Amino acid sequence: MAVSTLAAPSRARVARGGPLERQANRLFWPFVGPALAFYGLLFLAPIIFAAWTSLYRWDGMGEMKWRGLDNYRTLIDDQSFHYAVLNTIKILVVGGVATFAVSFALTLALREMWGKMFARSVLFFPCLVNALVFGIAAGFLFGPDGPVNKVLHLIGIDVVPKWLSVDNLPAMIIATIVWTATGYYTTIIMAAVDQIPTYLYEAAELEGANAWQRFRHITLPLSWEVVSVCAVLWTVSSVKVFEIVLLFGGGATTNDAPIQTWTTAMYVYFSAFPRSSVPKLGLAAAAAVVSLVMVGLFVLVLRRIMRRERVVL
Amino acid sequence: MRGPKVTAVLAAGALALTACGGGSGSESKSSGGEFTYWSMWKENEPQAKVIKAAIDKFSKETGTKVDVEWQGRDIRTKIGPAIAANKAPDLVENGFDVINSLLVSTGQAMDLTPVYNSEVPGEGKKVSDVIPAKYLDAMPKDPDGVTRWIVPYVLNSAMYYYNKADADLATTPATWDDFVKLCDTLKAKAKACVASDGDNTWTNFLLLDYLLVRDNGPGTLGKIYADKTGAGWDQPGVLESAKKIEQLVKGGYLLKGYDASKYPAQQTNWATGKAAFHLDGTWVPSEASKNLASGFKVGEFAVPTTKGGNTEIDIIPLGFAIPKKAKHAEAAQKFIAYFLKKDNLTGISTEAENMTPREDIPAPEQLTDAQKLLTENPSRLPLDGVPGDYLDKGIAPAFNDLWLGKATAEQFVAKAKQGHINFWKANG
Numbered sequence: 001m002a003v004s005t006l007a008a009p010s011r012a013r014v015a016r017g018g019p020l021e022r023q024a025n026r027l028f029w030p031f032v033g034p035a036l037a038f039y040g041l042l043f044l045a046p047i048i049f050a051a052w053t054s055l056y057r058w059d060g061m062g063e064m065k066w067r068g069l070d071n072y073r074t075l076i077d078d079q080s081f082h083y084a085v086l087n088t089i090k091i092l093v094v095g096g097v098a099t100f101a102v103s104f105a106l107t108l109a110l111r112e113m114w115g116k117m118f119a120r121s122v123l124f125f126p127c128l129v130n131a132l133v134f135g136i137a138a139g140f141l142f143g144p145d146g147p148v149n150k151v152l153h154l155i156g157i158d159v160v161p162k163w164l165s166v167d168n169l170p171a172m173i174i175a176t177i178v179w180t181a182t183g184y185y186t187t188i189i190m191a192a193v194d195q196i197p198t199y200l201y202e203a204a205e206l207e208g209a210n211a212w213q214r215f216r217h218i219t220l221p222l223s224w225e226v227v228s229v230c231a232v233l234w235t236v237s238s239v240k241v242f243e244i245v246l247l248f249g250g251g252a253t254t255n256d257a258p259i260q261t262w263t264t265a266m267y268v269y270f271s272a273f274p275r276s277s278v279p280k281l282g283l284a285a286a287a288a289v290v291s292l293v294m295v296g297l298f299v300l301v302l303r304r305i306m307r308r309e310r311v312v313l
Numbered sequence: 314m315r316g317p318k319v320t321a322v323l324a325a326g327a328l329a330l331t332a333c334g335g336g337s338g339s340e341s342k343s344s345g346g347e348f349t350y351w352s353m354w355k356e357n358e359p360q361a362k363v364i365k366a367a368i369d370k371f372s373k374e375t376g377t378k379v380d381v382e383w384q385g386r387d388i389r390t391k392i393g394p395a396i397a398a399n400k401a402p403d404l405v406e407n408g409f410d411v412i413n414s415l416l417v418s419t420g421q422a423m424d425l426t427p428v429y430n431s432e433v434p435g436e437g438k439k440v441s442d443v444i445p446a447k448y449l450d451a452m453p454k455d456p457d458g459v460t461r462w463i464v465p466y467v468l469n470s471a472m473y474y475y476n477k478a479d480a481d482l483a484t485t486p487a488t489w490d491d492f493v494k495l496c497d498t499l500k501a502k503a504k505a506c507v508a509s510d511g512d513n514t515w516t517n518f519l520l521l522d523y524l525l526v527r528d529n530g531p532g533t534l535g536k537i538y539a540d541k542t543g544a545g546w547d548q549p550g551v552l553e554s555a556k557k558i559e560q561l562v563k564g565g566y567l568l569k570g571y572d573a574s575k576y577p578a579q580q581t582n583w584a585t586g587k588a589a590f591h592l593d594g595t596w597v598p599s600e601a602s603k604n605l606a607s608g609f610k611v612g613e614f615a616v617p618t619t620k621g622g623n624t625e626i627d628i629i630p631l632g633f634a635i636p637k638k639a640k641h642a643e644a645a646q647k648f649i650a651y652f653l654k655k656d657n658l659t660g661i662s663t664e665a666e667n668m669t670p671r672e673d674i675p676a677p678e679q680l681t682d683a684q685k686l687l688t689e690n691p692s693r694l695p696l697d698g699v700p701g702d703y704l705d706k707g708i709a710p711a712f713n714d715l716w717l718g719k720a721t722a723e724q725f726v727a728k729a730k731q732g733h734i735n736f737w738k739a740n741g
Contacts (some may be wrong), residue, residue, distance in 0.1 A: 015699060022480025046507050049608070059393070059419045060393040060396075060397055061393050061396040061397050061419055061421055062419055062420065062421070074739045074740070077708065077735065077739040078706070078735075078739040078740075079710075079732070079739075080705070080706045099514065124484070137576075138575070139575030139576075139578060142573075142575075143570070143574055143575060143578050144550070144569070144573050144574055144578075147571065158543045162572055162573030163573055163719065164511070164512065164573045164574060164575050165511060165572055165573045166511075166713055166717070170575075211368070249512070256482050256705055257706055258512070258705075258709060258710070258713065259706055259709065259710065260710065270705075273389065273390045274414065274700075274701060274702060275389075275411070275414075275701045276408075276410035276411060276413070276414045276701035277414050277416075277700035277701050277702035277703075278419060278657065278699060278700070279414075279415070279417050280417075
C-alpha cells in the first residue's frame, strides 16, 4: 500500500510530457478534493476534536476544565484500563492466532472437500448472528445445570470448569469471538485460494509434496496479499470488540460487566456513559486516542512484517 | 404531464391541512402552555401506560400540550448531549442514581422545592405532605446544597424475599444469629438457604452494604469512600461485617452453582423453590412472577440486625427531574404535582406493580411487607449513594473473591483497601 501511494505522484511527474497526462494532472485535485474534504470532515476532524477533548475534564454539558495530560496519567493509574488494554491485546494476538490457524486448517480441508459450498455457508453462519444471541445462549448453555455440563456428566466428566465465573470469562469471550470470526475469514481466504490454478497443486502432487508442503509453498504465497489484508481487518475489528463482552459480563443487569473483562472500547463507553457516575468525556477521549495509536502501531508493524514481493504467475 | 399538477394540488392541500393543524395547536398552547417530556419507559411498558393516561387527562384539563418521547433506558445516554446542544427536554425521569450522577453532581438539575410547596391538585395537601421527607433527606446534595432535585413516583427498595407458604420459613429471622441458625436448619433438611447469581455483583454487594451499616452505623460505606487514604477499611467493624459474608459462603448456605451462574439463572431457581431466600431490589417479585412455583406467596423481610442495632432500609427512588436549561419548567412542574394525585399514582401500584412513595397507596400484594418495612424504619441509600465507578473499579474485584469463596474476610479487606487506594490514585 505504502509503495503504491509513493509511486503514483512520481509516475505523474515523469509523465508530464504527454497532453493526456497533463489533462489528467489538472483533474487530480477536482477529483481528489471532495473525497479528501469529506474524509477530513468526517474522520480527521473528530479525531482532532477527541485529542483536544482528552486534555480536559468534561461532563459533556458544562464547562470544559483544562487537565493537560492528567487524563493520560489517570489511564496509567487506572487498573480497569490495564485490564482493558491487556484484554484487547489478548483478543488481538491470542484470538488472532487462533482464528487464522483454524481458518487455514479449514482452508486446507475445504479446498478439496465434497460439498464445500455448503460447508462454507455453515461456517459463515455464526458471523451473521447477532452477538446478543451468544451472550444469552452462553448463560443457558454453560450454566451450572446447563446442557454442556449435562453432556459432560453423561460421558463421565464430573469435575467441570466454572465456565461463567469471572476468571474464565475472558477466555470464553475470546473463544466465542474466534468461533464467530473464523467463518468470515475462511470465506475471504477461500475466495483467494479458489483463484489459484489447480495445475500448480497437480504438479506439486506429482512431485510428491504432502498437504502441508502444498499449503506452505502454494496456498500461502499465492493468497498472501489477501491474508495480510485479513490480518489488518482482524486488528481493526479486535480493537472494537464491545457488545459481546457487555453481554457475557452481565451488562443487562444492574451492574456493568466486571472490569476483568473490559476491552478498550468498553472502557471508552463506560467512561463516557457510566451508569451511576459523572460522565468523563475527557478520559473517554484519552482512552480512545490511546487505542487509536495502539491499533495504528499494530497495523504498521503488521504491514511491515507481512510485506512480501508479489508473486506473479 | 398530469403527474406534477396532481402533486402540486396534493402539496397545497397538505400545506393547508398543516396550516389548520398549526392554528388549533397554537390555540391550545396559549391557554395552558407546553413542555417536552422524555420518559425512561417504552410506550408498551405498564408504567408508560399509566403515565400516558395521566398526560391525556392533564392535557384535557389544563390545555397543556405535552410532547412526550418514550425513550426507554437509553435516555441516560441522550440527556447529556441534548443539554449540551441547548435542546434539553423540560422533564426527564430515572432512578435517583442516574439523575444524581448525570444532572445533580454536574449542577444541571433544577431545585424542585417549588413543586414540593405546591398543592396536589384537588387534594388540599402539598406535595411535601404526601411524600415523606425521610425519602428525600437521604439524597446527595447538588453543588448548591439542594436535596430536592427529584420527585419520586416509584419507591423501590432491597430486601430478602421468601415464600410465605413454606412452613419451614414461618418465622423470619430478626437477627443475624437467627438467620444463620435458620440456614443451618434448612441445610439439615438439604435445602439451600440463599440464592445468588455470581455475576450480579451489585446485587450480591447489597448484603455487605447492609451489614456494614448494621454493624457500624449509618453511612459507613460513604465514610470509607470519602477517606482517600483507605483507612476506613481498617476499622474492626468492617472486618466483622466481611466475616459474616465469609461465614455465609464457607457455611455452604448459598445455592450451589452460584459462582458460575449468569443472572437471572439463580433468581429463577429461587422462584421455583430451590433456595429459601433471595436478596435484591423490589422489582424481583414481578420479574420472577412467571417462574414462581405453584402456591408460592412472596413475602419480604429486612436484612437481619446485628449487635449494632441499626434497622435502616434501602430506598431506591425513581422519579422526575427538570434540567436547569429547560425552557418550559413551569408547565413540567405542574404536571409533576398533577401526576402525584392519588388517582393517577395508584396505577403505578395496581398496573405497573411498583411501590409508590405515597403511604396512602397500598403496595402491590406481593410487596405488602416491603411497604411496611419502609414505613416503619429509617431510610438510607444503597451503597450510601457512592458513584458506581467506585464499586466497579475499587471494590468489585475484591468483593467477588470474597463472595465466590476465593478469599477470606481478611484478604478481602486488604484487597479492597488496595483497590480503594488505586481508585483514588486514578480519580483523585
